[in-house]
Amino acid sequence: MKYDAIIVGAGHNGLTAACFMARAGLKTLIVEKEDHVGGAAVSLSLTPGWTYSNCSYVCSLLRPEIIRALELPKHGLQVIPYEGGAVFNSKGDYFAYLSDHDALRRELIRHSPRDADGYERYARAVMRQCRFIKPLLLRTAPDPVALKPRDISELLFILKRFHNLGAREMAETVRFWTMSIAEYLDQFFETPMIKAYIAGSGIIGTGLGPYSPGTAYVLLHHYMGEVDGAIGAWGFARGGMGSITQAMARSFEASGGEIRMGSGLDRFVVRDGKVRGVVLENGDEFEAETVISGMDVRRTFIDHTDEKELPADFVRGVKRYRFRGSSGKLNIALDGMPSFTGAPKDASFLRGDLHFLDDMEEIERAYDDWKDGRWSASPYVDFLIPTQIDPTMAPPGKHYATIFVQYAPYELADGQWDDANREAFAETVISKIERHSPDFRKLIVHKEIRSPKDIEDQVGLTEGNIFQGELTFDQLLFNRPVPGYAQYRSPIKGLYMCGSSTHPGGGVMGAPGANAAREVLRDLGHRIDMGLSA
Amino acid sequence: MNAPATSAARPVPVPQVLSGLEPGPFHDRLAALNHQQAWMNWMGYASPSVLDTVEFEYFAIRNQSTLFDISPMCKYAIAGPDAEAVVNRLVTRDIRKLKPGRVAYCIWCDEDGQVVDDGTVFRYGPNEFRLCCQEPQLSWLEDIAWGYEVTIRDVSREIAGLALQGPTSCALLRDLGLDGIESLKPFGIGSFDIAGVALSVSRTGFTGDLGYELWMAPEGALAVWDALMAAGRLRGLRVIGYEALDMARIEAGFLLPKIDFLSAQTVLRADRAVTPYELGLDWLVALDKPHFNGRRALLELSRKPPRRKLVAIEIERDKPAHNALVYHRKSREVGMVTSALWSPTCKRNIAYAWLDAPYGQTANDHLWVEIYLQKEIRWQRRMARCHPVEKPFFTHPRRTATPPAEY
Numbered sequence: 001m002k003y004d005a006i007i008v009g010a011g012h013n014g015l016t017a018a019c020f021m022a023r024a025g026l027k028t029l030i031v032e033k034e035d036h037v038g039g040a041a042v043s044l045s046l047t048p049g050w051t052y053s054n055c056s057y058v059c060s061l062l063r064p065e066i067i068r069a070l071e072l073p074k075h076g077l078q079v080i081p082y083e084g085g086a087v088f089n090s091k092g093d094y095f096a097y098l099s100d101h102d103a104l105r106r107e108l109i110r111h112s113p114r115d116a117d118g119y120e121r122y123a124r125a126v127m128r129q130c131r132f133i134k135p136l137l138l139r140t141a142p143d144p145v146a147l148k149p150r151d152i153s154e155l156l157f158i159l160k161r162f163h164n165l166g167a168r169e170m171a172e173t174v175r176f177w178t179m180s181i182a183e184y185l186d187q188f189f190e191t192p193m194i195k196a197y198i199a200g201s202g203i204i205g206t207g208l209g210p211y212s213p214g215t216a217y218v219l220l221h222h223y224m225g226e227v228d229g230a231i232g233a234w235g236f237a238r239g240g241m242g243s244i245t246q247a248m249a250r251s252f253e254a255s256g257g258e259i260r261m262g263s264g265l266d267r268f269v270v271r272d273g274k275v276r277g278v279v280l281e282n283g284d285e286f287e288a289e290t291v292i293s294g295m296d297v298r299r300t301f302i303d304h305t306d307e308k309e310l311p312a313d314f315v316r317g318v319k320r321y322r323f324r325g326s327s328g329k330l331n332i333a334l335d336g337m338p339s340f341t342g343a344p345k346d347a348s349f350l351r352g353d354l355h356f357l358d359d360m361e362e363i364e365r366a367y368d369d370w371k372d373g374r375w376s377a378s379p380y381v382d383f384l385i386p387t388q389i390d391p392t393m394a395p396p397g398k399h400y401a402t403i404f405v406q407y408a409p410y411e412l413a414d415g416q417w418d419d420a421n422r423e424a425f426a427e428t429v430i431s432k433i434e435r436h437s438p439d440f441r442k443l444i445v446h447k448e449i450r451s452p453k454d455i456e457d458q459v460g461l462t463e464g465n466i467f468q469g470e471l472t473f474d475q476l477l478f479n480r481p482v483p484g485y486a487q488y489r490s491p492i493k494g495l496y497m498c499g500s501s502t503h504p505g506g507g508v509m510g511a512p513g514a515n516a517a518r519e520v521l522r523d524l525g526h527r528i529d530m531g532l533s534a
Numbered sequence: 535m536n537a538p539a540t541s542a543a544r545p546v547p548v549p550q551v552l553s554g555l556e557p558g559p560f561h562d563r564l565a566a567l568n569h570q571q572a573w574m575n576w577m578g579y580a581s582p583s584v585l586d587t588v589e590f591e592y593f594a595i596r597n598q599s600t601l602f603d604i605s606p607m608c609k610y611a612i613a614g615p616d617a618e619a620v621v622n623r624l625v626t627r628d629i630r631k632l633k634p635g636r637v638a639y640c641i642w643c644d645e646d647g648q649v650v651d652d653g654t655v656f657r658y659g660p661n662e663f664r665l666c667c668q669e670p671q672l673s674w675l676e677d678i679a680w681g682y683e684v685t686i687r688d689v690s691r692e693i694a695g696l697a698l699q700g701p702t703s704c705a706l707l708r709d710l711g712l713d714g715i716e717s718l719k720p721f722g723i724g725s726f727d728i729a730g731v732a733l734s735v736s737r738t739g740f741t742g743d744l745g746y747e748l749w750m751a752p753e754g755a756l757a758v759w760d761a762l763m764a765a766g767r768l769r770g771l772r773v774i775g776y777e778a779l780d781m782a783r784i785e786a787g788f789l790l791p792k793i794d795f796l797s798a799q800t801v802l803r804a805d806r807a808v809t810p811y812e813l814g815l816d817w818l819v820a821l822d823k824p825h826f827n828g829r830r831a832l833l834e835l836s837r838k839p840p841r842r843k844l845v846a847i848e849i850e851r852d853k854p855a856h857n858a859l860v861y862h863r864k865s866r867e868v869g870m871v872t873s874a875l876w877s878p879t880c881k882r883n884i885a886y887a888w889l890d891a892p893y894g895q896t897a898n899d900h901l902w903v904e905i906y907l908q909k910e911i912r913w914q915r916r917m918a919r920c921h922p923v924e925k926p927f928f929t930h931p932r933r934t935a936t937p938p939a940e941y
């Protein structure tokens with residue numbers, strides 16, 4: 001069978017690209033190895049009555065322009081913001097990050113009046129960086145090597161924005177993109193717990209510690225999203241993150257697209273340097289002169305492409321591209337709402353993201369364990385109970401806890417990621433939570449444990465890296481994934497990339513998918529408005 | 535000393551009526567929850583505009599359940615052998631088709647076919663109606679009822695009302711033992727009790743979502759409130775203020791008197807009054823029924839295109855077009871926006887606008903709104919493309935599903 005375009009992988013980026021293809025009137029097919037769509041944005045029911053957001057669990061980065069252009073609300077997507085969050089320390093105190101600005105200020109003052117002022121300075125500094133980077137998200141990064149006219153105009157666009165910052169800000173921006181989150185926060189805050197709360201966003205998903213250079217950018221990557229115009233706000237997708245990709249699949253099908261699930265890509269068919277179609281593991285063959293891969297760059301070119309078809313420097317670049325899985329995930333069904341010894345009764349911040357930490361050093365020690373090939377003895381956790389807000393994921397009165405764990409290595413120094421080690425890993429996490437929530441353990445009805453290895457095996461994210469590759473400066477913008485190939489094209493004509501391995505990177509954002517679609521449509525000579533004006 | 539033996543009148547001093555906002559039947563509970571201390575004036579009652587955060591209150595409407603005090607509504611009991619005839623004379627819909635146990639959304643007009651108000655008509659029995667609306671209507675009703683065998687009473691203060699709206703609202707009422715609530719259809723009325731207090735429950739509301747309105751005697755109001763709040767813990771119930779409701783009502787396609795249009799009875803400038811056709815409410819006018827207020831004029835008006843129209847528009851980009859003027863080809867002024875909202879559920883920039891004919895009717899292209907944005911003290915003018923769309927902006931199958939789903 002012949003299609004105008006085939007998309008490999010029904011992750012949210014593959015789906016986004018596919019939606020735009022179908023909307024442009026192309027006969028479009030998606031092939032997905034699993035028997036459900038979503039990749040790392042998925043909701044599955046593993047025990048009756050409960051639905052988990054098995055991988056990603058909170059939403060902010062998904063570009064509003066994409067939500068609107070693909071009419072995702074009409075197809076069932078609803079994003080609900082959540083209220084703040086908190087960190088509990090071992091001494092029984094907490095710092096609550098409250099969404100009400102006046103309340104937050106009072107809470108900051110409770111810890112340190114100086115930090116209350118520092119917070120305003122910090123918020124402004126980060127917001128400035130957001131203003132700088134946001135317009136770059138839905139644009140193709142310029143290629144400073146090729147310097148075609150469009151690259152020059154894009155470079156000028158960036159330089160102009162950069163220049164608008166003013167001399168001091170320019171220096172600040174360069175520092176920001178390369179410095180560590182710990183050093184960055186030390187400029188504004190003195191309270192260890194407050195720094196620890198904010199620093200979490202700088203290390204989530206990376207193989208870096210809070211004192212490693214480059215982590216300030218990772219914070220920005222988590223801050224540049226929005227919910228209804230509130231920059232930096234996070235929300236739940238009603239029904240779990242899978243409802244995002246379900247809505248995308250419906251939007252795609254409404255435009256006439258076709259999805260085939262249950263058999264993965266075996267290889268791309270390439271002839272004379274041009275892509276001709278795909279062969280699936282079950283032997284099915286489909287033809288198309290445009291094939292877009294939503295898999296990460298290593299899978300796409302090392303596992304599924306004949307190396308002979310690729311220039312050596314490109315292959316070297318792909319092999320050099322770093323993944324480094326560092327995160328695990330626990331999804332837990334609870335028989336009731338756990339109590340937290342440190343929290344006042346009915347505290348609203350329990351509806352947000354919770355952490356159990358004393359200071360940034362504790363995160364750094366957790367990172368040290370990872371470097372040694374062990375999961376952290378005292379891990380950083382991002383713990384949420386979405387069912388306090390979302391009535392659809394557990395029966396009334398029962399709850400679902402999503403627990404993101406940093407750090408867990410892809411390869412263990414001692415042994416394999418077998419059931420025993422998975423259990424031991426979960427036990428480390430649960431016993432840490434138990435110190436702050438004594439009834440947590442006995443409320444557990446069911447749990448799903450995912451190591452980086454499981455994430456690789458089940459979701460297809462190489463080494464379990466949640467972003468399809470590290471978000472370090474050397475792998476961003478025109479360097480993502482490989483210098484000279486940052487514009488979604490590959491050395492093979494007609495074969496494109498649209499996953500998080502491409503600019504602007506990982507997270508449930510959709511920007512790589514939309515940008516790739518724009519480049520493909522341009523190559524095909526379609527001059528259509530994708531409806532993405534902000 | 536003896537008391538004077540005279541029988542001269544000993545005046546009992548009548549206290550002066552209070553000034554300021556009056557506490558309604560739920561005031562004690564609302565005041566305890568009103569962390570923002572934000573009240574607004576609704577028919578002289580203290581009505582919360584926001585209790586905590588508009589955003590979270592709004593999302594509770596579309597995700598869980600919400601409670602909003604609607605006691606300040608004007609309510610009139612219309613009863614007697616001629617009640618049906620009187621109501622049918624008042625409203626433009628054919629009320630004979632409204633069965634007992636049902637509610638109808640209605641408008642009513644003056645003799646010139648100009649809209650006086652909108653509201654809901656509840657039919658409790660063959661000869662028993664209640665009218666709920668925003669503006670006092672007693673004398674208007676009495677004028678219409680003159681010569682008919684009917685009694686009209688202002689029962690506004692005798693009935694407390696609560697709007698319970700949101701996807702989990704049916705489940706919440708079921709948890710409270712309201713047997714059969716799940717078979718109540720949209721616009722249906724049923725009798726139940728909560729905490730020993732008799733209630734009339736209608737499946738109606740102003741949010742376009744699944745929801746109910748609960749009507750009770752003020753004496754039982756707090757007991758009902760407390761029972762709802764207790765049951766609501768499992769269903770995510772949240773008390774909301776007017777601002778959140780206003781967002782939902784714009785999405786749901788409901789118009790608001792005094793905001794989107796003015797009552798013919800209150801305008802000073804004659805051309806400010808509006809017709810049902812201009813409001814796009816043609817479907818509420820039953821020209822085929824016998825005489826009713828405004829019929830002759832409406833017959834006439836129905837034959838020609840309205841001179842202007844209130845239309846739903848969608849605007850590009852994300853800044854709400856509050857108070858914006860509408861232009862054709864960016865130059866000619868052709869209308870104005872009355873209500874505007876970035877819809878968090880639809881993720882669209884939506885508004886209602888009055889457009890002079892033929893715009894919004896036969897000419898729908900090249901329309902722009904002029905939005906003023908203040909960015910760090912400096913004002914910016916932005917022309918944004920817009921185009922008329924169908925109302926409502928938000929619909930969801932759960933609004934009408936019977937029985938409703940759990941959420």
Ligand SMILES: Cc1cc2nc3c(=O)[nH]c(=O)nc-3n(C[C@H](O)[C@H](O)[C@H](O)COP(=O)(O)OP(=O)(O)OC[C@H]3O[C@@H](n4cnc5c(N)ncnc54)[C@H](O)[C@@H]3O)c2cc1C
Binds near residue numbers: 034055265266508
């Ligand atoms: C545990 C975890 C938690 C996270 N938390 C968050 C969060 O809270 N918020 C957030 O914004 N981001 C989060 N992320 C990151 C985010 O989920 C990912 O960056 C994003 O979903 C990646 O999307 P994608 O479409 O680029 O790739 P993927 O989602 O990886 O999609 C790739 C698709 O390709 C398919 N595939 C692979 N191989 C083949 C083959 N051979 N043939 C056919 N199909 C194939 C896969 O099955 C998959 O469907 C998290 C990630 C993880 C793993």
